Amino acid sequence: MQIIKTIKELRPVIHEYRLKNKSIGFVPTMGALHPGHLSLIKASREECECTVISIYVNPIQFNDKEDFDSYPRNFNADTQKVRDAGVDILFIPDDKEIYSKESSTFVEVSGHVTNILCGISRPSHFRGVATVVCKLLNIVQPDKAYFGMKDAQQAIVVAKMVNDLNFPVDIRFMPIVREKNGLACSSRNENLTDKERKKAIVLNQTLCHAEKRIIEDEERDAMKVTGEMYEMVSKTKGAEIDYISIVSLPDLKDVKEIKDQVMIAMAVVIGETRLIDNITLNVNEKK
Amino acid sequence: MQIIKTIKELRPVIHEYRLKNKSIGFVPTMGALHPGHLSLIKASREECECTVISIYVNPIQFNDKEDFDSYPRNFNADTQKVRDAGVDILFIPDDKEIYSKESSTFVEVSGHVTNILCGISRPSHFRGVATVVCKLLNIVQPDKAYFGMKDAQQAIVVAKMVNDLNFPVDIRFMPIVREKNGLACSSRNENLTDKERKKAIVLNQTLCHAEKRIIEDEERDAMKVTGEMYEMVSKTKGAEIDYISIVSLPDLKDVKEIKDQVMIAMAVVIGETRLIDNITLNVNEKK
Numbered sequence: 001m002q003i004i005k006t007i008k009e010l011r012p013v014i015h016e017y018r019l020k021n022k023s024i025g026f027v028p029t030m031g032a033l034h035p036g037h038l039s040l041i042k043a044s045r046e047e048c049e050c051t052v053i054s055i056y057v058n059p060i061q062f063n064d065k066e067d068f069d070s071y072p073r074n075f076n077a078d079t080q081k082v083r084d085a086g087v088d089i090l091f092i093p094d095d096k097e098i099y100s101k102e103s104s105t106f107v108e109v110s111g112h113v114t115n116i117l118c119g120i121s122r123p124s125h126f127r128g129v130a131t132v133v134c135k136l137l138n139i140v141q142p143d144k145a146y147f148g149m150k151d152a153q154q155a156i157v158v159a160k161m162v163n164d165l166n167f168p169v170d171i172r173f174m175p176i177v178r179e180k181n182g183l184a185c186s187s188r189n190e191n192l193t194d195k196e197r198k199k200a201i202v203l204n205q206t207l208c209h210a211e212k213r214i215i216e217d218e219e220r221d222a223m224k225v226t227g228e229m230y231e232m233v234s235k236t237k238g239a240e241i242d243y244i245s246i247v248s249l250p251d252l253k254d255v256k257e258i259k260d261q262v263m264i265a266m267a268v269v270i271g272e273t274r275l276i277d278n279i280t281l282n283v284n285e286k287k
Numbered sequence: 288m289q290i291i292k293t294i295k296e297l298r299p300v301i302h303e304y305r306l307k308n309k310s311i312g313f314v315p316t317m318g319a320l321h322p323g324h325l326s327l328i329k330a331s332r333e334e335c336e337c338t339v340i341s342i343y344v345n346p347i348q349f350n351d352k353e354d355f356d357s358y359p360r361n362f363n364a365d366t367q368k369v370r371d372a373g374v375d376i377l378f379i380p381d382d383k384e385i386y387s388k389e390s391s392t393f394v395e396v397s398g399h400v401t402n403i404l405c406g407i408s409r410p411s412h413f414r415g416v417a418t419v420v421c422k423l424l425n426i427v428q429p430d431k432a433y434f435g436m437k438d439a440q441q442a443i444v445v446a447k448m449v450n451d452l453n454f455p456v457d458i459r460f461m462p463i464v465r466e467k468n469g470l471a472c473s474s475r476n477e478n479l480t481d482k483e484r485k486k487a488i489v490l491n492q493t494l495c496h497a498e499k500r501i502i503e504d505e506e507r508d509a510m511k512v513t514g515e516m517y518e519m520v521s522k523t524k525g526a527e528i529d530y531i532s533i534v535s536l537p538d539l540k541d542v543k544e545i546k547d548q549v550m551i552a553m554a555v556v557i558g559e560t561r562l563i564d565n566i567t568l569n570v571n572e573k574k
Contacts (some may be wrong), residue, residue: 100451104398105451106393106394106395106397107394108393108519109391110392130392138455160391164390164392168298225388258369
């Protein structure tokens with residue numbers, strides 16, 4: 001595995017792969033790697049001849065410095081994990097490499113998809129995500145880039161940006177990976193205490209309840225389902241709901257009547273840690 | 288010469304060139320081609336193995352519909368010109384090809400360089416330019432892209448965007464091409480009447496006066512020089528000044544004392560047509 005820290009060193013390596021017509025798969029991450037990330041690497045290795053992973057904690061997608069500072073960082077453990085996973089190139093740039101002092105260009109995905117769900121409580125978050133992904137795509141020049149559906153809105157925003165700006169890359173959405181107890185794998189889980197980790201299961205439990213109500217009981221009233229979800233989470237002490245929503249896919253419009261493809265998405269703060277989770281359902285498929 | 292109208296058709300052609308490691312030069316234009324454009328093609332042909340020119344009148348860089356509607360369009364004459372000039376690929380997409388109905392992602396070069404000179408009278412102009420250039424770079428994937436210095440601020444904004452977003456392309460600034468009488472070549476000149484065309488010479492004459500005052504007379508007071516320029520243009524009936532400025536390069540800051548690299552830039556409306564022109568001087572170079 002090549003470990004590369006600068007754009008200048010990465011460019012000729014990428015150029016060689018491109019000249020040989022080798023397909024490049026890219027997994028952009030902020031490190032603190034977990035089984036979710038490893039599933040993205042696995043998918044890339046299955047579909048592409050070269051897999052590049054980047055580890056970079058992108059400051060401009062954080063809304064407050066405290067959250068940025070407390071974001072988990074395990075560079076040594078991460079390096080071992082990606083080596084074991086068979087990654088070809090690990091790109092770990094520093095801040096100076098990604099944002100020069102003069103840098104002031106931003107990619108803005110405007111419209112509904114960035115103004116709902118996480119876009120409400122994290123105002124400039126998706127601008128930061130779109131900008132850094134745009135930069136990384138220009139640096140790595142992959143054929144395919146892999147995003148986990150735990151951050152479903154992020155994946156949708158990135159896919160929209162790539163489509164709107166004609167990036168020559170295929171954005172691949174990969175399913176959420178969960179711990180045995182149902183908790184969605186997330187780097188932020190590292191910030192949970194043991195007690196909080198137990199409480200955090202409520203997100204998945206609530207989503208499973210909603211799925212049961214929609215699929216088995218054929219409940220179609222979105223307000224009724226989210227109402228029950230609110231009630232379940234509210235019973236957990238120290239859990240503060242940011243949002244619980246049922247939206248259409250891929251346009252993320254709030255739905256009243258549940259039909260076709262929907263996503264049930266939620267953000268809950270457990271202690272100091274904001275967690276998100278979701279499930280997607282195709283209501284016409286089953287039953 | 289290949290004439291290509293869709294992104295889908297262009298991609299495999301570009302891919303072939305890239306696989307063969309052939310360098311691609313790109314000249315993005317809005318058509319109504321003149322000797323300035325032809326000089327960009329010439330430079331590309333000298334430096335690159337394949338030259339791609341695009342002709343697309345980009346609606347989102349116009350501030351009003353009237354200006355967009357009256358922008359000159361000569362597709363048949365243009366096609367003949369680029370064929371004669373030895374272009375390899377002419378890309379002429381239509382609006383549907385470039386902006387889908389759902390498209391809502393914009394590239395915003397924020398900060399001083401977009402908030403001065405033409406950025407004042409044309410508020411969202413550079414956002415439109417940055418967005419379409421970003422899209423075209425992703426479609427054409429050139430090694431070098433050529434911009435004329437008549438639109439110096441545009442070239443500077445594009446170069447900043449490319450640098451800030453890490454596009455793997457070299458932006459080449461090419462000198463202004465002028466008609467015999469000094470008028471800077473511009474597609475908009477086509478909209479001038481014969482009478483207006485004579486009046487339009489005042490831009491170049493005024494810039495030449497400024498150059499003489501700075502280089503020969505060693506005048507270093509920017510206000511004094513621009514004051515004289517204002518006076519010269521004001522004597523031309525039907526000429527309305529938008530701005531006359533002396534700014535530093537490449538950061539476009541207003542200067543009081545003329546030194547080092549400066550650009551003297553002006554925008555003047557002649558009749559219904561807004562014209563821009565500039566000269567750059569290295570004050571320490573001569574004398």
